Amino acid sequence: MSKNNTIKKSEPVLMQGNEAIARGALDAGVNFYAGYPITPSTEIAEIFSYELPKRGGKFIQMEDEIASISAIIGGSLAGAKTMTATSGPGFSLMQEGIGFAKMTETPCVVVNVMRGGPSTGLPTKPSQSDIMQARWGNHGDAPAIVLYPNSVMESYELSIRAVNLAEKYRTCVVLLSDEVLGHMRETVNLPDLSKIKIINRIKPTIPPEWYKHFPENPKYPMPMASFGEGYRFHVTGLSHDEKGFPTNKAKEISRMMERFRKKVEYYIEDIVQIESFFMEDAKIAIFTAGITARAAKEAIIKARKRGIKVGLLRPLTIWPFPDAAVKKYLGDKKAIIVPELNEGQLSHELKRVMGGIWNYEIRKTKNIVELHKNSGELITPEEIFQTIREVK
Amino acid sequence: MPKISQKAIHKYLRHDKNFPHVWCPGCSNGIVLGATIRAIAELGYKKDNIVMVSGIGCSSRMPVYVDFNTLHTLHGRAIAYATGVKIVKPEMKVIVITGDGDATAIGGNHFIHGARRNIDMTVILINNNIYGMTGGQYSPTTPYGDRTTTTPYGNIDPTFDICDLAIGAGATFVARTTAFHVIEAQSFIKQAFEHKGFSLVEIISACPVIYGRLNKKGDAPAMMKSMKENVLTIKAFEKLSDEQKKGKQKRGIFVNKIRPEYIEEYDKLITSLQDEKGR
Numbered sequence: 095m096s097k098n099n100t101i102k103k104s105e106p107v108l109m110q111g112n113e114a115i116a117r118g119a120l121d122a123g124v125n126f127y128a129g130y131p132i133t134p135s136t137e138i139a140e141i142f143s144y145e146l147p148k149r150g151g152k153f154i155q156m157e158d159e160i161a162s163i164s165a166i167i168g169g170s171l172a173g174a175k176t177m178t179a180t181s182g183p184g185f186s187l188m189q190e191g192i193g194f195a196k197m198t199e200t201p202c203v204v205v206n207v208m209r210g211g212p213s214t215g216l217p218t219k220p221s222q223s224d225i226m227q228a229r230w231g232n233h234g235d236a237p238a239i240v241l242y243p244n245s246v247m248e249s250y251e252l253s254i255r256a257v258n259l260a261e262k263y264r265t266c267v268v269l270l271s272d273e274v275l276g277h278m279r280e281t282v283n284l285p286d287l288s289k290i291k292i293i294n295r296i297k298p299t300i301p302p303e304w305y306k307h308f309p310e311n312p313k314y315p316m317p318m319a320s321f322g323e324g325y326r327f328h329v330t331g332l333s334h335d336e337k338g339f340p341t342n343k344a345k346e347i348s349r350m351m352e353r354f355r356k357k358v359e360y361y362i363e364d365i366v367q368i369e370s371f372f373m374e375d376a377k378i379a380i381f382t383a384g385i386t387a388r389a390a391k392e393a394i395i396k397a398r399k400r401g402i403k404v405g406l407l408r409p410l411t412i413w414p415f416p417d418a419a420v421k422k423y424l425g426d427k428k429a430i431i432v433p434e435l436n437e438g439q440l441s442h443e444l445k446r447v448m449g450g451i452w453n454y455e456i457r458k459t460k461n462i463v464e465l466h467k468n469s470g471e472l473i474t475p476e477e478i479f480q481t482i483r484e485v486k
Numbered sequence: 487m488p489k490i491s492q493k494a495i496h497k498y499l500r501h502d503k504n505f506p507h508v509w510c511p512g513c514s515n516g517i518v519l520g521a522t523i524r525a526i527a528e529l530g531y532k533k534d535n536i537v538m539v540s541g542i543g544c545s546s547r548m549p550v551y552v553d554f555n556t557l558h559t560l561h562g563r564a565i566a567y568a569t570g571v572k573i574v575k576p577e578m579k580v581i582v583i584t585g586d587g588d589a590t591a592i593g594g595n596h597f598i599h600g601a602r603r604n605i606d607m608t609v610i611l612i613n614n615n616i617y618g619m620t621g622g623q624y625s626p627t628t629p630y631g632d633r634t635t636t637t638p639y640g641n642i643d644p645t646f647d648i649c650d651l652a653i654g655a656g657a658t659f660v661a662r663t664t665a666f667h668v669i670e671a672q673s674f675i676k677q678a679f680e681h682k683g684f685s686l687v688e689i690i691s692a693c694p695v696i697y698g699r700l701n702k703k704g705d706a707p708a709m710m711k712s713m714k715e716n717v718l719t720i721k722a723f724e725k726l727s728d729e730q731k732k733g734k735q736k737r738g739i740f741v742n743k744i745r746p747e748y749i750e751e752y753d754k755l756i757t758s759l760q761d762e763k764g765r
Binding site (some may be wrong): 126127128147148150152154156157158160161162164165166167168170171172173174176190191194275321322323324325326327328329330331332339340 | 500503504526533534535537539549550553554555556557558559560563566567568569571572573574575577578595599715741752756759760763
């Protein structure tokens with residue numbers, strides 16, 4: 095890891111993906127980090143432990159991942175911008191806490207640098223097999239905001255965006271990466287700090303007796319009090335009313351659940367980011383994210399040189415799933431190739447949006463070709479290129 | 487000890503919609519709540535400056551009733567949440583309310599590491615020897631041979647001595663009393679609040695409706711009487727023969743010492759790094 099704190103912005107620097115995540119979060123204002131060592135995410139904790147005390151922030155290595163997510167939620171309620179980073183096994187342990195952050199609408203960011211699973215799996219090899227866990231990992235219904243970059247520069251940018259979205263929508267945002275992306279080094283030109291858009295929490299100005307921590311019809315960003323500011327609110331993982339007190343009333347519970355759903359549904363255009371690459375005239379589309387999208391791009395360039403009209407649609411926001419963009423860009427394609435480092439998690443969702451493979455009509459007109467790899471190796475550009483040739 | 491009137495307690499409670507409370511008749515949790523509030527009133531702490539954090543269980547329902555900054559977290563995790571709060575806002579008084587199952591079974595890891603770090607917070611642990619909220623299953627403090635819904639033939643699981651556990655883990659203020667010894671409880675809680683570092687006050691409590699009923703311990707007054715007779719001062723306890731000590735426990739302040747506190751150490755680190763920068 096680079097211990098150089100005097101990087102001049104706009105000067106090109108060689109940086110690792112994990113370091114870019116840490117630097118992005120620091121630039122976004124993260125001032126409290128709690129974590130537990132786990133390969134391949136540990137560098138993020140190391141950088142925070144080095145950087146935070148110098149900036150007056152605080153780092154703590156907790157006793158496990160459960161404690162780590164708990165501490166960052168506590169820290170966030172006390173007013174800090176918080177983050178933790180982990181990988182598969184730790185991400186599983188954090189799920190109850192992630193659910194608590196969503197339930198209590200407490201901003202925080204969890205980074206999951208994906209490795210092969212299940213269980214201890216492949217600590218030093220990449221995977222994209224936590225895409226569904228990032229959406230459905232916590233028990234109970236609650237939408238997720240999940241981002242997934244595909245380069246070191248984008249790791250930096252999406253780390254800032256993850257912190258901003260967490261603060262704006264008051265929820266736990268998951269930032270996915272993978273072992274290769276996390277450990278890969280690339281030259282990046284970090285932007286000038288003054289040019290980065292940072293979202294800070296808005297403080298309430300109303301008298302404490304009027305304050306509602308979970309008001310009806312919220313507009314985001316919304317004022318949010320922290321502990322110790324005179325508002326003395328209650329936070330609980332139980333279903334709660336507008337003031338945060340436990341409730342069993344069906345009407346209040348429905349209202350609370352609707353809040354969770356609406357904050358993602360109503361603001362989906364603000365949350366979703368996609369990249370389209372050579373999609374204008376493409377007959378064949380590739381749909382993938384993260385590290386695999388890089389192989390796809392190379393395969394597309396090779397295929398284009400041979401006159402094959404193929405393009406890439408890449409979600410930077412995995413969840414909420416970009417249904418509208420998928421329909422718009424992929425609706426008329428002859429074939430959609432979905433390469434991914436798992437057994438079909440993105441393609442599963444794609445099938446939901448495109449009508450499902452068992453729909454005879456769809457199967458006839460839309461051909462979703464899945465390309466899976468779960469052995470800890472990357473999908474190569476050549477493999478994607480061969481698939482393009484097969485479906486052409 | 488200055489007398490805190492019963493009326494004074496009300497200004498610390500959330501009367502608007504949170505009562506009646508969930509606790510069963512004869513439960514000791516209300517006694518502990520009263521002792522805690524009186525200790526706070528005595529010390530004159532500002533309500534805005536107190537964070538009360540709890541986990542899951544009967545005792546952990548306490549924060550909803552008090553007019554502080556209150557955080558009712560996940561089962562076992564109160565100390566981990568409280569750690570985050572305290573690190574970010576060290577100027578606040580952090581109180582953790584927990585129970586025997588919450589703190590020493592599912593939350594055992596956070597309990598020992600909180601004590602090890604000596605992070606400045608007061609843990610008030612209400613030990614009723616059972617999981618009350620789920621209807622009476624055995625906890626790490628259920629005595630040998632006792633009946634619970636998951637020890638239908640009697641408990642064979644050895645118990646924790648919670649105070650010994652805290653001392654072993656490095657807590658710098660460790661005390662035990664009972665819900666019967668309510669003036670002492672108030673005094674211990676007050677001393678724990680004033681202590682800089684990780685402080686634990688274990689309060690042995692009566693759960694007549696679940697634990698008492700399953701083990702034929704009698705009603706609430708009978709269980710109170712049992713606490714009076716079986717939980718002795720350190721001095722009285724030490725006088726007993728090994729045979730007499732069986733079924734008895736000691737109460738008192740076992741540890742009260744000063745050791746570097748985690749956040750103070752971290753602040754020193756920040757200061758030294760900033761001095762370096764200034765040089």
